[in-house]
Every structure is written in structure tokens, then in C-alpha cells.
Amino acid sequence: MSFDIDTDCRYLESHEWVRPDGDTARIGITDFAQDELGDVVFVELPSEGDDVTKAEEFGVVESIKAVSDLYAPVSGAVVAVNERLFDEPELVNDDPFGDGWMLEVAYEESDLDGLLTAEEYRDQTE
Amino acid sequence: MPLRTPPLRAVHADRGAKFTEFGGWDMPVEFDGIQTEHAAVRSAAGLFDVSHMGQIEVSGPDATELMNRLVSNDVTALDAGDAQYAAITAEDGTMLDDTVVYLLPDGETYLFVPNAGGDDDIFDRWVGHRDRWNFDATVENATEEYAMFALQGPDAVAVADDLADAALDGLSRFTVTDATLAGAECLVARTGYTGEDGVELLASQTDAETVWNAIADTGEGTVQPCGLGARDTLRIEAGFLLAGQDFHPETNPRTPFEAGIDFAVDLDTEFVGRDALAEATDPDERFTGFTLTERGVPRHGYDIVNTDNHVVGTVTSGTMSPTLGEPLGMGYLPTEYAGPGTNLRVVVRGSQKDARVQQLPFYKP
Numbered sequence: 001m002s003f004d005i006d007t008d009c010r011y012l013e014s015h016e017w018v019r020p021d022g023d024t025a026r027i028g029i030t031d032f033a034q035d036e037l038g039d040v041v042f043v044e045l046p047s048e049g050d051d052v053t054k055a056e057e058f059g060v061v062e063s064i065k066a067v068s069d070l071y072a073p074v075s076g077a078v079v080a081v082n083e084r085l086f087d088e089p090e091l092v093n094d095d096p097f098g099d100g101w102m103l104e105v106a107y108e109e110s111d112l113d114g115l116l117t118a119e120e121y122r123d124q125t126e
Numbered sequence: 127m128p129l130r131t132p133p134l135r136a137v138h139a140d141r142g143a144k145f146t147e148f149g150g151w152d153m154p155v156e157f158d159g160i161q162t163e164h165a166a167v168r169s170a171a172g173l174f175d176v177s178h179m180g181q182i183e184v185s186g187p188d189a190t191e192l193m194n195r196l197v198s199n200d201v202t203a204l205d206a207g208d209a210q211y212a213a214i215t216a217e218d219g220t221m222l223d224d225t226v227v228y229l230l231p232d233g234e235t236y237l238f239v240p241n242a243g244g245d246d247d248i249f250d251r252w253v254g255h256r257d258r259w260n261f262d263a264t265v266e267n268a269t270e271e272y273a274m275f276a277l278q279g280p281d282a283v284a285v286a287d288d289l290a291d292a293a294l295d296g297l298s299r300f301t302v303t304d305a306t307l308a309g310a311e312c313l314v315a316r317t318g319y320t321g322e323d324g325v326e327l328l329a330s331q332t333d334a335e336t337v338w339n340a341i342a343d344t345g346e347g348t349v350q351p352c353g354l355g356a357r358d359t360l361r362i363e364a365g366f367l368l369a370g371q372d373f374h375p376e377t378n379p380r381t382p383f384e385a386g387i388d389f390a391v392d393l394d395t396e397f398v399g400r401d402a403l404a405e406a407t408d409p410d411e412r413f414t415g416f417t418l419t420e421r422g423v424p425r426h427g428y429d430i431v432n433t434d435n436h437v438v439g440t441v442t443s444g445t446m447s448p449t450l451g452e453p454l455g456m457g458y459l460p461t462e463y464a465g466p467g468t469n470l471r472v473v474v475r476g477s478q479k480d481a482r483v484q485q486l487p488f489y490k491p
Contacts, residue, residue, distance in 0.1 A: 038156060038159060039159055039161045041423060042422065042446065060475065062423050064160045064445055065160065067425065067475075
């Protein structure tokens, strides 16, 4: 089974993606991760204005069968939270790189150092 | 220890199943997504491979006496082809396992189904007590001989009926019959673990693939192959116990009365644990259902606290209900907190979520 991988994103080995866009970056979990989790039923995220720290936990995603911590690919202040996920957590399954995004943070470009490229992440999941 | 594998593991893998370890077995946990499978069982029909369940056969002149002394219900009430739910209790009345006992259509052989991974211990218990009591009975652990499937849902009986040589639609709840399905000899019982109507089938491992494929491929997609993930969400909605999780002989020993299965205990029979249970008919704690009224999912091991912040119980099972769209949980609570409508809280990863006690089952078809 092959999974979608967005070439505009960088990745953590723990299956979070970050997509830089100007001064901010969006964060979510990968297609591979949502498939492993199964039906997502609950997402716990920080609030706007909170800080997240690279490689540290920033929230939780729960599927019917499991609870998984979410790790931040970059550090920064949260400038937007995808509040749709609170009522429609299934968006994480349906569109993990799109409508299923989780956070937008004001990030430092240097934080991208050390993250996996799309190609490296593909190698990890295949 | 290597995992035991159901006879159709490769067949399931070909259908895209994901697997998980359960009770020492490598079992399919989902085929097409838990919510999809769950919904299929509630609306049409789903097919589960439950070959990890144990099968113990007991026959011989003293078979009835041996069974009656080791399970909590009265097996003498069974006619040929009847089934009965019972607990297997220790001397102190706490449950070692729960089981369904079938008196097979021959009227002489008992077959009962211990939970996954429990077959060896339970077999030893039967053999040990038979020898101690000098009973003339043959006990056989037939777990590796049978494949067991559960076909569940409002359309399940009709699907089985179409494939069988004999009419199954007249089969009463909690009865079992011999039937040939897709050319294979099976035992077909109108029992299940989802809260839905349906049948459970036993076939020889040789015939397992024929029977599974005949059902799974019937009517082009009308029967959804299902894994243990959906089995768990379905049984929680139905308020059914899971051995090893909702009670455990070592870590959470519970009597059938605490567990709310009083109907499976007949104190007029002389079974192991009977005397202790006769003194324990009015327990201090009861197996209780609740819903979270805030966002979150209650899970096994989470604390339940009262409105004064005192821990009063622990969640034994919980899930987000696919049918009701609500977070459901179950656990043992002191009787003063077990009444429907009682407000409690569940500690979900350090934060307290409001909960309200609800009558089990959560969902009735």
C-alpha cells in the first residue's frame, strides 16, 4: 500500500509534517500515520498564543483503538488552530495534508534542519 | 512465545486486514476501518473470525455433573441444542472466565467456549477436577481443531440461511444446530457478542476457508469482514464484559454479581464458588456504564472520581461509540454512585471530564 507524501513538507520520524509558508508553517500528521491510527475520534491541541517546542509533545490524537502523542516538528508560537477538528476529527483521516491540518506556528527556518525530506520520509515508511 | 495464528490468517491478509496480538493470538483487528465495520454490523451484517476463542468438549457419563460443578449456571436446564451463558468461578466466587456452554444436538456432548488464551488453563481445571472427583468424563481441548466465525447483524441469519442446507431462520436465540454451509459441516448457534441478532459458526479448520469465503463473498459486499476493533466497540455499546479487561482473576477479581451477570448464577446448584456467592448477592460495587458529557475518550485504567474529587472507581472499558457518537465507558462503582443520572468525572490524561452514569446497555438494536 502506498501513502501520499507531500513534497512541500518536511517530516519527523514520528510521522508529523510541517509545511513552511512565509513566516508561518502548518503542522499535521501524515497519511501513513492516519492509516496506522485508524478512525480518528478526538484531537487535543494547544490554543492560539501557546508555544510549541521542537521534538516535544504538543497534543494528542485519539483513534478508536489508540491514544498517540503529537510531536512538534518546529518551535514557535501557535498563530492558528484548526478548530474544525474538534467537531470533525475524521478530517485527519480524510485529508491529512489538507483539511486535516492541526496547527499554524510562527517558526524559525533553522528549525527545519534535521527534519526528514519527503524522500527520506518515504524511505522510512516503505 | 510465538503467537498462535487463526487458520485463515493468510486469507485475511489478502483482504487487507491489519493484525494485532490478542490473548496470545495474531488476529485481524480491522479490514476496512472500525467505524465502517461497526456500522455494517448495526445495519446489515458483519463477519468476524473468532478462532482465538477456546473450544472445550466434555462428554461421558459424568459430563453433566462435571460441568455443573464448574460453571455458575444450571446446565441440567439445557436440552439438546441449547446454549447458556455462565461464569467459571474460583472458590471465593470471583470469576476466572465467562463462557457460553452448548449442549450439542447429540444431547451428550457439552462444548463450551473459554476466552482467548484461556483454553489451556481452563482445560487443566476441568481435567484436574474430574480426576479429583473421580468422574467418568472425557475432556478435550478442541481449540486447534475448530475455526469459529461470528456472523452478526440484522441480515446475518438470512445470509446464513441462504447458504445452509437446513432452515436456520427458525433457530431460536441461544440454541445450536448442525448444518451444512457451502458444503461444509458446521455447528451453527444463534449467539453472539455484538448485541445484534446473528449466528456463531464452528467449522473444522480444513473447511474454514470455504465457509469464510462463502459468507464473505455472498451477495457482493452485503457482508462486511470485521476485525476485533469493531468487535470491541460493538460489545461495549451492548454493555458486555470482556474477560481479562472488565474482570481479571489476579488484577481485578470480581464476582458475577458485581459484574451484573446475576442471571448467569444459579445458587441452587453446587458449583465451585457457590457458597461464597450465596453470601455475596448484594455487593458493594457494581459494573456500571457512563457517558462522558465533555470531549474526550475514557479508556481502560483511567480514574473515576466523585464530585468531591475522591477516586471511586477505574474505567475498565471505554470507547468513542460509533453508533451513538458519544464517549462511553464502564467500570465498577460503589452502589451509591451506580444509579443512572449520577454525576461523576473521569480523569483523562490529568484533566477531569464530566461524566454521567447510564443504564446498560448503551445501545439496544
